[in-house]
Amino acid sequence: MPLLNDLLDFSDHPLMPPPSAQLFAEHLPVEWIQHCLTLSAHATVRRRRLPGDMVIWMVVAMAFFRNEPITDVVRRLNLSADGEAGMNLLARSAVTQARQRVGAAPVEWLFHQTAQTWGAERYQKDDWHGLQLFAIDGAQFRTPDEPELREHYGSANTSTERQSAYPVMRLVALMNLGSHMLLDAATAPYRR
Structure with missing residues (x-):
């Protein structure tokens, strides 16, 4: 790039x-x-x-x-x-x-505009047998311990009375493996 x-x-x-x-x-x-x-x-x-x-x-x-x-x-x-x-x-x-x-x-x-535009571009060594390669991966992040974040994202162990020390957010992303361009990403509460 x-x-x-x-x-x-x-x-x-x-x-x-x-x-x-x-x-x-x-x-x-x-x-x-x-x-x-x-x-x-x-x-x-x-x-x-x-x-x-x-x-x-x-x-x-x-x-x-x-x-x-x-x-x-x-x-x-x-x-x-x-x-x-x-x-x-x-x-x-x-x-x-x-x-x-x-x-x-x-x-x-x-973010979505750049991903849509640049994600459609083809780069040298971007293909594998004529196909573009993509990966989907996810991660969990601890967020600051704020009441609004805890209410929205929840805790890692909400099935009991106890709560984790920090609210936990989940993230999933789609990436082009050749260019490492993130094409899309979404966050969600820990339990959903």
Whole structure:
């Protein structure tokens, strides 16, 4: 994947300047970003320091820089309306509030759009005897111990009075084995 190659090139050369949101913009059509923002439950009139489109870029970048704090990702990519996402100019709470303001629906739509588009692409060495290879796998994750999460996902041992220490979420995903592209994913409560 060209985007992954660009990011790997960046990580191989630590003295290079950090990539900008422009790097991601080369691989994600701006129309997709604009459309997914129309799905946000929260409309805003004022122009914020961290507008919705920048929040979407931030979420995409978080997948590539997953070992870094979110605020560092914002600063690394200089994601802000005025182009000044410096250390003292953008509060951590602003990043959290921006993610909450945009919500999950735009990111979910973008995931499905990219999976549908890129998942249909064929790559060299992607075939086995003329067939594409896919895998389905699942996992369980402990979530933060919040009442809403426990009510939605449940516990690992809900057949008794006792509950596990954390709510447990199940995840299942479909992946192309050649490109490692996730084509679909779903979460569900532990007992369902």
